[in-house]
Amino acid sequence: MRFSVYIPENLERPAPVLYHLSGMLCSEQTFIQKSGFQRWAAHYGIIVVSPDVCPRVTLDVKNNEIEANGQSYYVNAVKKPWSRNFQMYSYVNEELPSIIQQNFNVDRDKQSIMGHSMGGHGALISALKNPGKFRSVSALAPVCNPSQSPDERLILKCYFGDDNKTMEKWDSTCLVADYKGPELNILIHQGYNDVYKDDLRLESFISACKKAGIAASINIEEGYDHGFYFISTFIDQHYHHHAKFLRES
């Protein structure tokens, strides 16, 4: 597994760490090349870790499952042959932080998580399934309710089989209903002109948050779509958001 790490200059003490999860078709290179986050990570003194989006194994699968390769949804697959390698949730929440803590000067009590699209989904489920682990969570155009989206289900079926109960355990909109724990400090942006908005199902997530009494700052931005121009435009707001919580003692 590959990942990228950004370390601000002149760190004098263990620094907070922000995990960034990318979307489909990306790698550990994409966010560091296209988002312009470095200016803000440097400004706020935050170490930033961005893993590759999935295991790079080619599995011997039928045609209808080929699409699931090169993705991951940041879940732990249970169906063969995916279950062996596609354990990205455990990787992102356990193995990778452990590697980071052993090798970089991070403050393990100060971590946050964010992501884009499929990675926004990964960030949200990670925060929702681990109350208190992350000080804040943010997402750009996140997949919010994949168990109810026909397109997302095509992939999830590969990892889980056609099993609603399991899918719902990895679905932010479902998870938020049962969330118990400290404030999540959620920030979300989505482009009003996002061509994938029917798949993202942000409205379902908003409703579920309201019903559960979970606060979230959700911003729909006119004129923006799903891509990296959208990300690079709003990246500063996500760093301001995380810095606010990561820099508290």
Add this chain to the structure above:
Amino acid sequence: MRFSVYIPENLERPAPVLYHLSGMLCSEQTFIQKSGFQRWAAHYGIIVVSPDVCPRVTLDVKNNEIEANGQSYYVNAVKKPWSRNFQMYSYVNEELPSIIQQNFNVDRDKQSIMGHSMGGHGALISALKNPGKFRSVSALAPVCNPSQSPDERLILKCYFGDDNKTMEKWDSTCLVADYKGPELNILIHQGYNDVYKDDLRLESFISACKKAGIAASINIEEGYDHGFYFISTFIDQHYHHHAKFLRES
């Protein structure tokens, strides 16, 4: 030929235009995806045009000339078969500005030019060969003296033959010696750790500027190399520079 155009929102009158020339292996997409210039172009109200780096024709050439394809050095080639398509100097200085002026709301008296690496060379020769045409010129890690660099000559030979006299007509360090015209307003950044610095020959350009009494702001930046992280770090300074001259009436 493809090119990208960035247009700031809410322009109320014809806007200044900044041409950006990219380096080898780039296209009209690279600068707009990786540099983060949009923030500054929006801030200063500058239209930004970034053409592809060369004609996308595949010529039937011998092995030793294959490398010249996918490049251009922003010159007008004289040797066959390059001379037919590889007229990038004329394209950048005449054809493209004419297309831009006919199709976008630009102020034709307010234009500047910048570039990276091979594109920095293109920007400098364009400014030096057209006194008064550009209000300012800037370059990140520009190729400054290709007629004296063995590696650069390998490519220039394809376009010109092994002819020093012609090469020198397309070489900033040679052109600066004879420059007569208004202030060029040159800004240059180069990484101290640029692996190509022996090919770039910035020192020769600095000497030639001093000898000719041409003012130039030249900045060598410790810890930076030749790539897009270097560009995205210093891009703001280049926009501040051009804005200063483009916004004067």
